[in-house]
Amino acid sequence: MLSLWLGIATVAAHAVRIRTFGLPADPDPVPLAILLVAFALTEGFAIHVRVRRGGHAMSLSEIPMVLGLLSVDPTLLLCARLIGGVAGLALLRGQRGIKLGFNIALLGVQTTASAVLLGMLAGPHPSNGPKQWLYVLIVMLISDVIAAVLVTAVIALHDDPSEWRRLPSALQGLPLVAVTTSIGLISALAIERDTRAIALLAIVAAVTYSAYRAFVRQSQGHQQVEELYAFTRALDGSLDTRGVARIVLEQARDQLRAERAELIIPGADGTHVRLRMHGRSAFEINTAAALPETAWWQPARAGEPVLVAKGTRVIGSIADGIAVPVPLNDHETGVLLVADSLPDIPTFGEQHVRLFQALANHASLSLTKARLLDDLRREVAQNERLATYDPLTGLINRQRFQALTDRHRAAGTPVAVLLMDLDRFKDVNDALGHDVGDQLLRLVGERLQERLGDRGTVARFGGDEFAVLLPGIQTGESAVAVGDDLGAVMEQPIPIGHLRLNARVSIGIALAPEHGHDANSLIQRADVAMYVAKNSHTGVRVYTSDDDRNSPRRLAMVADLREAIQRRDLVVVFQPKLSTATGLVVGAEALARWHHPVHGFVPPDEFIPLAEHSGLIRPLTLHVLEVSLRRCASWRRMGHDMHVAVNLSPNSLQEHDLPDIVERLLGQAGVPASALTLEITESSIMADPTGALVILDRLHALGVKLAIDDFGTGYSSLGRLRELPIHEMKIDRSFVQRIAVDHRDRAVVRSAVQLGHALDLMVVAEGVEDEETLLHLRREGCNLVQGYYISKPLPADEFADWLTARVPQLGGA
Structure with missing residues (x-):
């Protein structure tokens, strides 16, 4: 034109x-x-x-x-x-x-x-x-x-x-x-x-x-010599692979008088990166999973330069071309090629090959250095991301959440901080494995972010703890509305493979400036409110000053409990079990008691949940188990052929080394396995019946007796109970204590005893407080009883003295 x-x-x-x-x-x-x-x-x-x-x-x-x-x-x-x-x-x-x-x-x-x-x-x-x-x-x-x-x-x-x-x-x-x-x-x-x-x-x-x-x-x-020097200087000034490649291709086209230039270098995961300049087209970058085996430049990948002049052979879509190897390290080689010489030269010749090799040698050094720097940059960027983002969920972490909160506060923006914790998440990890637990956390993060949208920011602090930042929220009612909405969304089943899990959450809320002016104070107070919500099962709670009164005591109690377990300061007491048929004491249940040096007697209902939540329940259980077996050996040496019962925490059946530990402690104490009864609640068995069955079978193989504690308070499947290798069933005290005056409780106990006998189980009733209750249980056929009418829990030495002085007499205390 x-x-x-x-x-x-x-x-x-x-x-x-x-x-x-x-x-x-x-x-x-x-x-x-x-x-x-x-x-x-x-x-x-x-x-x-x-x-x-x-x-x-x-x-x-x-x-x-x-x-x-x-x-x-x-x-x-x-x-x-x-x-x-x-x-x-x-x-x-x-x-x-x-x-x-x-x-x-x-x-x-x-x-x-x-x-x-x-x-x-x-x-x-x-x-x-x-x-x-x-x-x-x-x-x-x-x-x-x-x-x-x-x-x-x-x-x-x-x-x-x-x-x-x-x-x-x-x-x-x-x-x-x-x-x-x-x-x-x-x-x-x-x-x-x-x-x-x-x-x-x-x-x-x-x-x-x-x-x-x-x-x-x-x-x-x-x-040409000056351009070569300029080429090397330009490469020295470029610090990334893309910049080096652009300079190399520009210079290759200019100095070789070529229409097209291309650089092929190995990429990640066995791929190849092809960087190209052609005509007026922009700098192109493509990733190829594989390279054509019949391409004319393939010998250059093996280290041999390739020269194809015009008219020498048919080579596809190019008129002529040169390809030279570009060594990148000891194991990788790239290819630099030009094709289609410009009209002002007849075709490429040997002198062009020598010039091209000189360019490729300079390019090799610069590309190797640039690739190393790119790797370092990626590593630095990854470390920076790891420092501010959670690697599992991709959400921001605590550090970035705090910085973002403080930034809003510095700008004078009112904010609400929601701290949430998944209820019973440890049960998921223990029962289904950490892979399922990790997948659950990822899906929870995605669901929270999707539901929240642009109203706020979701973060993961670690474990099963998430946080939400809501800028512009000024009232507790607005924050609670968001919390209720998120809680309702989380209660919807989450599909993971063939499973459908429910992720209930407990949420604590703190508002700025009402409850704090910086991220640390807001997070701390939202954490306090969250634990109150968890313990009270209220789901969502806004922080109040009354909540903070228990928080320092709770933290101090956890530290004191850890120290008490390490020093073995917790006392193991024993409550006897009486046979209704013979009036003989045939065993005792071991119970832990804690006398705090400042607060005095701490009820088990208070320190046992603390131990479970803080991860101290395992060493506490092992301490009770060791002391109980040692005392049982002492009783047996005194001529009392008795067994001892020890309660296991709900998480014990997910500890795969439990049978090995029990076997070792039995051997150390010199007690036969049949003298040990392990009491497990219904809920701990039903949380993961398949996994529990594996542990129970191993304990049964040792000869240890197994008992279901607090029967009637859980949601047991009778078919599943029939399949489990259990020996005893303990009727919960809430049904036993009023059987003398309440016909409904008598009906429940009668049914439980009949069910236990139908399953060939020994039936134990706890909470026997008077003679009438004892006699009624004997008439119903209950095998064993325990309660304050028989004896209160006694320290080990007192129990030994009581046992020696005991005159076996059915119906006597």
Whole structure:
């Protein structure tokens, strides 16, 4: 399209010139044949000056142009230059298609512009004098500037818009224009005296052409070295792989005179990254899972350079190409390739391969360094993310949550902090495994964030603890509404594989500025409110100052309990079990008691939950178990063939080493396994029946007796109870204590005894407080009883004395 517009401009300008100046009156022409040959030779043997990826052809066409301007009709001159130009460009330089059309249109513009400008300066019939010489020189310089601008415009449109910045480099041939114009003027003077001076003109032109061509080649050689140095400096300044690759590809295309350049480097997980520049396309990056095995550049991956010149073989969509290896480390090699040489070079040759290898060697060092720096950056970024984000859920962590809260407070924004804890999450981990627990935490985080939307920010503090920041919340009612909404969402079943789990939460709320002015105080008070909500089973609670009264005591009690367990300060007491059939004491239940040095007697209902929540229940249970077995051995040495019963916490059946520990303690105490009864609540068995059965089977294999404690207060499946290897069933005291006066409790106890006997279980009733209750249980067939009517729990030494003084008597205390 540009060539067409140039042709139209040429015709229009030439018509204006003829209309303005008319036709010349009988000029003294140089023979047109000589001009035709001169134009063909000068265009056919042009000197190419490379400007980055562009090429500007410098020729000696100014010599015949000067002769033609001074002696030939402009129309004939235009025809001669176009015909001679076509011959030189098409036959001698092999140009075809769009490029040939553009260059012919460019010759027409130059010729017409020169004729019009000279006519404007010197008139329609220029003479051959000093003034006209100056005019001709000016005209030829302007003509060359026009050509440089048009060539730069074509390159900018076709390939690189930044080519305009290199226009000054394209004008470096102006000195040659001045020289050749001067030669043309001298030749015109010589031809006026003797036409045989044309022979001398040819010699001068040939010498000038050869000298300037040698100069251009030498200059371009120096320029190539300078570009190589500039290439290395540019690489030194680039610190990332993408920047290095861009520089490498730009320089490869420019210095190798190629249409396309590509860099192939190994990526992550066996993939390959292909970085490409082609024509005017932007810098492209693609990731390929595999590379084509038949690609022409594949030998370069093995370390062998590849050179494919034009016409050597069919290689697909490229005309010619070079590929060289780029070592990245001891185990990885990339490939740097160029393809489709630009028209100003015939094809790629060995000299291009050597230059390309030099570029690849520099690129290898820089890419290796850049990849190492990229790895370091990724590691730093990952560490920074780990410092502020939870790796499991992707939510922000406590540190970032605190910073975000303090930022809102610094801006004066009221906020609400919601701290939530999953109820019974440890049971999920223990029963189903940590993988399921982790998946549950991820889904909880996603559900909270999805439900909350842009109303606030969700964070995970660790374990099963999440936090929510609500900017702009000013009232407890608004915060509670959000908490209730989140709690309701969490109660909806969460599908994990074939399971559907419920994640109930306890939520504590603190408001700023009412409950605190900074993140630490708000989180601490929301934590206090959350524990109150958990203990009171209220779900959501807003912090009050009354809540804080128990928090320090609770924390102090946990620390004191840990110390008491370590020092073995907890006392193990024993409550006897009586056979209703014989009146003999056949066993005792071991119970833990804690006398705090400051607070005095601490009820089991208070310190046992503390131990379970703080992770102290395991060492506490092992302490009771060890003391009980040692005392049982002592009783047996005294001649009392008795068993001892020890309560296990709900989490004990998820501890896979429990049977091994029991076996070891039995061996250390010298007590037969049949003398130990382990009491487990219904809820602890039903939490994970499959996992519990594995542990129970192993304990049963040891010979240990197993009992279900507090029967009737849980949600047992009778079918499941029948399958479990249990020996005893203990009826909860809440049904036993009123059987003498409440027929409903009597019915419950009667049914429990019958059920136990139907399952071949020993039935134990606890909470026997009077003789009437004892007699009633005997009539119902209950096997064993325990309670204050028999004896209160006694310390070990007192129990031994009581046991020795005991006179077996059914119905007596």
